[in-house]
Amino acid sequence: MKIKNYYKNLPHKTIERLSQYRRALMICLDNGKTHIFSHEIANIQHITSVQVRRDLMLIGYSGTLRKGYNIQDLIEVISHIIDDEEGIKVAVVGMGNLGRALMKYVRGKRHKLEVVAGFDTNEEKIGKEYKGVTCYSIDDLEKVIDELNIKLAILTVPAKYSTETAEKLVDAGIKGILNYTPKPIRVPEDVYLEEYDMITTLEKVAFYIKMHQEKEGE
Amino acid sequence: MKIKNYYKNLPHKTIERLSQYRRALMICLDNGKTHIFSHEIANIQHITSVQVRRDLMLIGYSGTLRKGYNIQDLIEVISHIIDDEEGIKVAVVGMGNLGRALMKYVRGKRHKLEVVAGFDTNEEKIGKEYKGVTCYSIDDLEKVIDELNIKLAILTVPAKYSTETAEKLVDAGIKGILNYTPKPIRVPEDVYLEEYDMITTLEKVAFYIKMHQEKEGE
DNA sequence: TTTTGCCTGTTATTTGCTTAACAATGTGCT
DNA sequence: AGCACATTGTTAAGCAAATAACAGGCAAAA
Numbered sequence: 474m475k476i477k478n479y480y481k482n483l484p485h486k487t488i489e490r491l492s493q494y495r496r497a498l499m500i501c502l503d504n505g506k507t508h509i510f511s512h513e514i515a516n517i518q519h520i521t522s523v524q525v526r527r528d529l530m531l532i533g534y535s536g537t538l539r540k541g542y543n544i545q546d547l548i549e550v551i552s553h554i555i556d557d558e559e560g561i562k563v564a565v566v567g568m569g570n571l572g573r574a575l576m577k578y579v580r581g582k583r584h585k586l587e588v589v590a591g592f593d594t595n596e597e598k599i600g601k602e603y604k605g606v607t608c609y610s611i612d613d614l615e616k617v618i619d620e621l622n623i624k625l626a627i628l629t630v631p632a633k634y635s636t637e638t639a640e641k642l643v644d645a646g647i648k649g650i651l652n653y654t655p656k657p658i659r660v661p662e663d664v665y666l667e668e669y670d671m672i673t674t675l676e677k678v679a680f681y682i683k684m685h686q687e688k689e690g691e
Numbered sequence: 692m693k694i695k696n697y698y699k700n701l702p703h704k705t706i707e708r709l710s711q712y713r714r715a716l717m718i719c720l721d722n723g724k725t726h727i728f729s730h731e732i733a734n735i736q737h738i739t740s741v742q743v744r745r746d747l748m749l750i751g752y753s754g755t756l757r758k759g760y761n762i763q764d765l766i767e768v769i770s771h772i773i774d775d776e777e778g779i780k781v782a783v784v785g786m787g788n789l790g791r792a793l794m795k796y797v798r799g800k801r802h803k804l805e806v807v808a809g810f811d812t813n814e815e816k817i818g819k820e821y822k823g824v825t826c827y828s829i830d831d832l833e834k835v836i837d838e839l840n841i842k843l844a845i846l847t848v849p850a851k852y853s854t855e856t857a858e859k860l861v862d863a864g865i866k867g868i869l870n871y872t873p874k875p876i877r878v879p880e881d882v883y884l885e886e887y888d889m890i891t892t893l894e895k896v897a898f899y900i901k902m903h904q905e906k907e908g909e
Numbered sequence: 910t911t912t913t914g915c916c917t918g919t920t921a922t923t924t925g926c927t928t929a930a931c932a933a934t935g936t937g938c939t
Numbered sequence: 940a941g942c943a944c945a946t947t948g949t950t951a952a953g954c955a956a957a958t959a960a961c962a963g964g965c966a967a968a969a
Contacts, residue, residue, distance in 0.1 A: 481902045484956065485895070492894040496873065510916075519875045522916095523958065530918055538916055538965050555894055557901040563893070570795050574788035575889065582890055586897055624900050625893070648903060649896040655714065657737045665899040667892055671793065672800055674885055675781070675843070676710040676773055677703070678867040679804055681883040682842050683775040684699050685866060702926065728946070740946090741928065748948060756935050756946060 480532070480554055487528045488555065493518055494525070495551045502544050510541035556585040562623040564647075566638060567630035568593040568608050571653060575627055580604055589621050611638070615645040625649045632656040698750070698772055705746045706773065711736055712743070713769045720762050728759035774803040780841040782865075784856060785848035786811040786826050789871060793845055798822055807839050829856070833863040843867045850874040 497517045501509055511529070512522035529535075529542070534550045536542035565576045568591045576588055591608040593599060599610045609617050617623070626647045630638050632655050639658040642650060649665040652658050655673075660666045715735045719727055729747070730740035747753075747760070752768045754760035783794045786809045794806055809826040811817060817828045827835045835841070844865045848856050850873050857876040860868060867883040870876050873891075878884045 481906070486956065488895050488898055489891050492891040493875075493888065496890070512916090517875070519877055521958075524956095526917065527919090527957085536917065538963095539967095541916080555898045555901075557897060557904075561897045561900060570788075570792035574792040577788050578889065579893065583894065586893055625896055627893075649900040651892060651896050657711075657735070659737055663903060665896055665903065667896050669887065669892065670711065671796065672714070673707050673710040674869060674887065675797065675804055675845075676801065677706050678843055678869050678883055678885050679775060679779045680706055680773045682779060682867040683773075685881060685883065686775075688699070704926065730946085739928075744947065745927085745949090754947065756933095757937090759946075 483531055483554075487531055490518070490520075490524075490528055491532070491551050491555055494528070495548055495555075498544050498548050498551075502548065507544055508537075508540045508542060509544055509547075511536070513541070552585075560585045560587060561625055562590075562621055563588045563625045563627065564590040564592060564618065564621075564623045565606075565627045565629060566592045566611070566614075566642065567628065567634075568595075568598050568603065569629060569631070572627070572629035573603060575629060575653070576606060577604055579627075580606070586625075590617055590623060592617075611641070614641050618642075618645040618647060623647065625651070628652045628654055628658070630654060701749055701772075705749055708736070708738075708742075708746055709750070709769050709773055712746070713766055713773075716762050716766050716769075720766065725762055726755075726758045726760065727762055727765075729754070731759070770803075778803045778805060779843055780808075780839055781806045781843045781845065782808040782810060782836065782839075782841045783824075783845045783847060784810045784829070784832075784860065785846065785852075786813075786816050786821065787847060787849070790845070790847035791821060793847065793871070794824060795822055797845075798824070804843075808835055808841060810835075829859070832859050836860075836863040836865060841865065843869070846870045846872055846876070848872060 494514055497514060498509070511525040514525045515522040529547075532550060532554055534542070534547060563579070563586055565572045565588060572591065576591060579586070580588055588606055591603060591606055592611050592614060593608055594611050598608045601608050624647065626642050626649070628635065628638060628642070628650055635652070635654040635656040635658050639650065639652070639660065643660055643664055647664065650658070650660060650667070652666065652668040653671070655670050657668060658666070712732055715732060716727070729743040732743045733740040747765075750768060750772055752760070752765060781797070781804055783790045783806060790809065794809060797804070798806055806824055809821060809824055810829050810832060811826055812829050816826045819826050842865065844860050844867070846853065846856060846860070846868055853870070853872040853874040853876050857868060857870070857878065861878055861882055865882065868876070868878060868885070870884065870886040871889070873888050875886060876884070
């Protein structure tokens with residue numbers, strides 16, 4: 474239990490990188506590699522080897538001096554930290570273009586993260602299956618989330634429904650929300666929220682393109 | 692020219708928030724509001740008023756003491772900073788589910804950011820239009836990007852083609868890439884790169900759900 | 910056997926950003 | 940007029956994360 478609390482203090486950015494290291498390591502393993510150096514991982518991720526070693530130090534995993542890290546072991550250690558043993562059930566709320574694309578994108582990628590339901594208000598979609606996942610009515614949110622033990626929701630409804638849908642999700646007992654809606658939502662302390670706004674990101678890229686152009690014109 | 696260099700030093704996070712402030716402000720303006728307080732903006736974005744004021748200080752915009760900020764003016768100031776006067780042309784590279792969803796999502800949202808082309812390798816898609824945007828062959832990347840003066844690319848090809856497609860984009864003269872592929876890419880210094888990995892984000896949310904569960908079980 | 914070089918693991922420093930603290934100022938109320 | 944107060948704008952402190960610096964150790968080469 475002490476150890477688990479320790480992991481809780483890992484930097485957010487380290488958690489993100491561990492997820493990425495693991496995927497890279499699995500590819501290496503498939504290619505028949507058994508050991509890997511910090512600078513090799515760094516090269517794949519385009520970061521520095523110091524950062525890799527520091528992340529691995531934080532999770533308490535040690536490599537061997539001339540052989541580097543044992544890939545199989547490291548994958549297991551990372552999995553033990555970031556995966557839930559039981560697996561976490563996911564719902565896609567809002568089965569528009571983006572919702573459906575994300576469902577397809579995520580489906581089967583990680584066996585500890587399973588998309589088990591979609592939700593929408595559109596009568597035509599309700600009851601239908603998409604990629605083997607049933608689409609339910611948002612009116613049945615609470616019931617379905619409870620019955621299927623869904624903990625995580627990907628929110629892809631139109632922006633004007635963000636707030637009310639988020640409230641319903643929280644009431645239904647959801648423990649984490651990934652909000653892809655351009656409208657920020659608010660959740661209680663015990664619900665983990667991650668927001669991502671594509672328009673903002675696009676505008677940011679555009680801004681730095683513009684800045685670079687202007688620098689050139691000096 | 693001095694002023695432009697000054698904007699170049701704005702924190703990345705401030706740029707992101709400016710984009711979000713602007714959208715919120717436009718909605719307020721539509722609702723007939725003319726002035727707004729920092730704490731009102733903060734409430735909409737779920738951040739603190741201090742942060743809003745600090746951001747506005749950094750861009751050198753001043754409000755009035757008892758009336759707050761003039762919404763119309765502030766929108767113009769932000770637009771002047773983050774928008775390119777000519778507008779920036781965008782291409783979606785990889786017209787799979789995610790690519791098409793993003794195209795629809797972005798289309799028409801911001802008139803200074805126009806999606807003017809899609810690219811794919813699938814013969815069936817090439818030459819077709821999607822939402823009024825033509826899908827070209829990836830073989831014509833360089834030609835089309837040059838002819839249509841495209842500066843920004845949204846990369847949504849399958850992961851195994853990330854690297855080679857990114858190289859083609861760079862060779863074609865693209866100045867900014869938004870990589871939605873789970874595989875990190877590398878670009879020269881003069882190309883701005885922003886990467887976003889949905890699987891990582893999902894796993895991060897799942898991790899914090901798991902952590903919270905375990906804390907409860909103590 | 911000694912030395913060189915290449916790794917890992919840890920501590921220290923720096924950087925970038927957020928949050929806190931507070932000074933300044935004009936408006937409305939008494 | 941004078942006081943209380945809401946609000947802005949700025950400076951200072953605090954925090955989280957990245958980077959740098961370096962100590963330790965083994966393996967192969969000389």
